[in-house]
Amino acid sequence: MANLNATLTCPHCGHDAHEVMPTDRCIVVYECPACARTLRPKTSDCCVFCSYAHRPCLSVANCQSCGEDASTNA
Secondary structure (H helix, E strand, O other), X not given: OOOOEEEEEOOOOXXXXXXXXXXXXXXXXXXXXXXXXXXOOOOOOOOHHHHHEOOOOHHHHXXXXXXXXXXXXX
């Protein structure tokens, strides 16, 4: 079984949050638990894990299907 744990680092306050990556969808909206800022993926990324985690999401191989439509997969 794949390790689904990831550490998301908020670009605004630097807080590290330990989260579990979903394998069935891309997370395109994430609220930092420390500063309450809303994180969204960078333009070239499918989800907040690809943009702000210590490693890309496990769905990245499947994210060609969500690519430009990532905002609809929240």
